[in-house]
Amino acid sequence: MNLTFNNQLLRKSQSLIALFLLCLLIALLSDKFLTTSNLWNVLRQISVNVCIAVGMTLVVLMAGIDLSVGSVLAFSGAICAGLIKFGFAFESLDLFVGFTVLGGILGAMLVGLLLGLFNGWVITRFVVPPFVATLAMLTIARGLTMLYTKGIPISNLGPGLEFIGSGWLLGIPVPVWISLIVVLVFVFISRKTAFGRYIYAIGGNEKAAFLSGININRIKLAVYGLAGMLAAIGGVLVTARLNSAQPNAGMTYELDAIAAVVIGGTSLSGGVGSVTGTVIGAAIIGVLNNGLVLLNVSPFWQQVAKGVVILLAVIIDKMNRKEA
Amino acid sequence: MNLTFNNQLLRKSQSLIALFLLCLLIALLSDKFLTTSNLWNVLRQISVNVCIAVGMTLVVLMAGIDLSVGSVLAFSGAICAGLIKFGFAFESLDLFVGFTVLGGILGAMLVGLLLGLFNGWVITRFVVPPFVATLAMLTIARGLTMLYTKGIPISNLGPGLEFIGSGWLLGIPVPVWISLIVVLVFVFISRKTAFGRYIYAIGGNEKAAFLSGININRIKLAVYGLAGMLAAIGGVLVTARLNSAQPNAGMTYELDAIAAVVIGGTSLSGGVGSVTGTVIGAAIIGVLNNGLVLLNVSPFWQQVAKGVVILLAVIIDKMNRKEA
């Protein structure tokens, strides 16, 4: 009992230490960092990455990867905006369906789920490596977004959606609520349910898991589907924040999500890691982005700094863990 | 003897069949495809990806990955241009060194090598997963490029470099010569030398390779260094072709290179694959890009089509291999 428990605690506390050090450093250099409004700002800005990265965590725990999340985000965001603004017309049937904001959001989530399930289907049915299957989806979903939007943003989506992007509820920004709920739900799923255990088992040893009677394909399908759905929630958040769906939304977001997962201590070879670790990873990236701008670091240096900090975070983490 | 030989032949012939079918399809739909000038076009256009993808093949054979090649390409390309145009000034020593075209090229290759070695050092010394280490380098090298160029292209590099990008030699475009030499050298290295054998061995079973007395770290270092150097050759080609170094050159080239490697039959989990397979993979992507343009497919549909064809190529490959 003690050993694993301590280990998990330790593992998490490593990333927490990195986060703490980063915060300390920035706070020493800028007195604007530790203000309430800036901290809400950081939390709101990481909410999209948190949603995507939680899905990515499940995928990576299973020793998979999902490169398509950024494009899926863009497509679902566009669908959300399109449904709310234009509804859905079956021209042949001469039927028109209007959508409420909630309808648009659910529609987007459904689309994300379907694209994710398609990833899962290709991966399980044709044994295509996840890297390739989702790389193809990265291109396909981006193309679909361009086709659906004709390359032009869909804007002015009304106050309902705007509230989701920019509103506050009980003193907390709505996007933060949403990402919080996502985190709680998936912490629960990953730690307390058989489904969660299966994800770890598949990542730990797929063959042994299969021989133990786990329906590997079904779990994989579900996980890629969920990753797509979470990307879609990210898409809704981005669209709601701008009150406009941008066709090029979400570009390279997969890299930020994977970085959050890895910095948070989840192993890319599967079986080891946690959703809470990923949240810390996303926070590290968010704080870093925030700090670089607060300190007005030149955009040229920012990229170098970002790369170096990611490296350092992972190396510190590794070294501490080895000693422990 | 026969078993392996046939297998390798088979493996390669799968991708060759996919390439052939694709060519046939395009040739049936467009009579411009099979013209001499168009085929030279295709070969010249894939030459950069071939160089990068050959390096990527070595890395992937070793069960690694290198996401930084696009940025390394940009940085080395900029260095090449900068050296040729401005030389190198040690201000403190009041020393100025001018560079010939060859000097610039060698300088760029050295820079690519060093960045690649840095990747390898981080991966071996700190046991950072290659995905993360090279993701950090992707950001860092892009930042360095921006810093070096100040975000502005370096242009008008003279006829010498231009010849490398656009000249012909013995009836063959110079970039094609260069990629051909790269391919021959690395086919040779991967098949005929102990170093090549060790790359496969590490990808097949790293622990076993270690226990056989192979100096894993040295091989990894060398391979990441070579991958960086090959990216630099790609950078020289891109710069020479445009007679201008672009700060945002090479963006997302890593994805094209990985796609070529995988379509060419190299397994992302290492140990299986070949440089020649990658060349075929690069050709498939090049022909596809060329064909989509010749066939008048709209740019948005092109993205969808590209994703679908990559999926199909990998799936066909998988299915044939299973039956065989």
Added chain:
Amino acid sequence: MLLEARNISKSFPGVKALDDVSLQFYPGQVNVILGENGAGKSTLLKILTGVYPQYEGSILLDGKVLRFGSVREAQRAGIAIIHQELNLIPQLTVSENLFLGRELHRELGLLDSTEMNRQTQAVLEKLQLDIAPQTPVRRLKVGEQQLVEIARALLTDAEVILMDEPTSALSDTEIDNLHRIIRDLKADGKTIVYISHKMDELFRIADHYTVLRDGVMVGTGKMEDTTEAELIRLMVGRELKIEAKTLVTQSDEVVMRVKDLDLDHPYVRQRKVLENISFNLKRGEILGIFGLMGAGRTELLETLFGLHPGRSRYRLEIEGTARQFKSPQEAIRQGLAFVTEDRKAEGLILGMDIAANISLPTLSETPMLQPQREKELARSYVDQLAIKTPSERQLCRNLSGGNQQKVVLAKWLSTRPKILFMDEPTRGIDIKAKHELYELMKQLVADGLSILLVSSEIPEILTLSDRILVMAEGRITGDFSVTEADEDHLLKAALPG
């Protein structure tokens, strides 16, 4: 050359694997190291071959102190090792594996494949292993791979050859073969260090023994001056009594009926891996399946467990109802369980703890995890099977081989199976754990479980089985009741052709 270890100590976090061990390995002799799982045998060998460059104490070769900083340095000093775990590159060919790390070259640094293939062929012939040098290792079965490992050590011309359980995956014919080669090496004056849990072979081959217990050397001497019972006492710390199986009269109720089972070859069309297999398994019976390496025994169990639905055809009845399994999940639902051959690759999730591994097949009963129930379940098996561990939350990776095997067994027992498949269940397990396992199996069948036991160890098959099937080349070639079976009969039936 005389290889000597002086005052060697080695610690891993939380474990003192070796504690001030001093011993000598003599040239021209087979020096065995005995000890329970986790006693420190492999650790010692790894120190001697440069795998662990950090240790206390010193190594002497012919009186000269050496310190190996890497595997390569030990190789250069003339020390070769066959590791306990298979260490081959599956994608490379036999020849490529044999020469890995010490390739032969032609001019210009080119690999000399022709010469390497020639030498490979020669050493394979010496081992009477009928495979082409260019066969990829992944195509070989475990036993053949172990022979390739042996071939690799033979090829080096080393003066000292360390063999860590080289016979764990070999059947008797191959073991005899290996022993013949070892005798040749001995005659050449080479120093052989040998580890095995198979007591009978030790008395056939060894000259000198050393016993380790919990990292401490507890005894050493000449084989001719000792007895099996004495060695066991040294290893285990007490006497072990081997009980012969008391024949229980079982019911005649057939729990599993297999008829006309065929399995196609995965690559070669028209070829069959298994053909025309029919047999019955009764309640409370242990049905042994004997065969030489590659006879198809593993594949038979796999097919019945739903692993090859695409290429198999059979009629199967479980307790009188016709069944076809398309996945292990379906097989498990009908009361089957499968202790697989390779516990690390197929049996366990090494990065998970004992409790999580045990509960894995039964989790689907409820969507929510029940940590308390899971813990109690694990606790009960840790007690019942005497799994040596500080806690049921210990990661399986940190357990010794025997204890890992017990966790696999516990996992399957927790599904309350009617029929248990066991494929080489005692491979690499020390003698004490083995006997505990035997006792357990007897108790389980007494409670009404039926067991299909695949084993390459004739004594094991003979002690445990009520009835024995023999397989050769994918067919059943013999069917004996335990009273009529003996070593000769079994071997004769197992020979192909």
Added chain:
Amino acid sequence: SEETKKVAVVISTLNNPWFVVLAESAAENARELGYEAKIFDSQNNPATESDNFENLIASGFDAILFNPTDADGSIVNIMKAKAAEVPVFCMDREVNADDAATSQILSDNYSGCVEIGIEFVKALDGRGKYVELLGLVGDNNTWARSGGFHSVVDEFPGLEMVAQQSADFDRNRAMEVMETILQAQPDIDAVFCGNDAMAMGAYQALQGAGKADAVKVFGFDGAADVIEKIGEGKIVATGMQYPKVMARTAAEYAHEYFNGRREFPQRVPVEVELVDAGNVDQYQE
């Protein structure tokens, strides 16, 4: 010849709505003039642009309406077309060569931003703190615009640039970066943005922080939503570019080229017009 002529529209990127409009209207104009038209996306990459040129020359296009990725890097590509006797008409962005393209119909980013700079100084009365949001740092329009703006504004020591950050021409990035800048610099007086997408993002951030009235926003492009905001008095000014005019001119030139005209002015500047509260009604549809 009798066959319908084929016109290629090679566009620097379709990843930005402004260019989508430019490309679509160029293609539409060409079609209205009776030609076949196809759009090629260079993905902001002169090397991809090279591929596009080679491929379209090989497949027999007769003219190119061209929006280059780079002033220098694109010259080689035009020269290839020239060698194949395919006329090239540049739109919006120029190339640094007078003997390459048949004609260049250009939006003068630098001068446009000089105008904005003048308006900026006026609006702030020559003193105050401001923020600049740059476009993609590797893009030449980014620097042309920044350069034009600073050529004026830097003459006024009372104007202090307290932050200069890139937001990649992207609305979402601009909003996030602006949100963060406002934490560090709560009392700024103005923001200059390298395009209108960023101006919208910055405006949204200011609005969210309740500072939309206190901070003056300047953009560039003349995008519809920014024009609307200028009409409402919420954004101060933008530089109106005329993508549709440039597209039409380029298409018409190609048409005339096919009909035999060979003499074209090398540079046809399409002026960037300053839009502010004073003249915004002329631009609202």
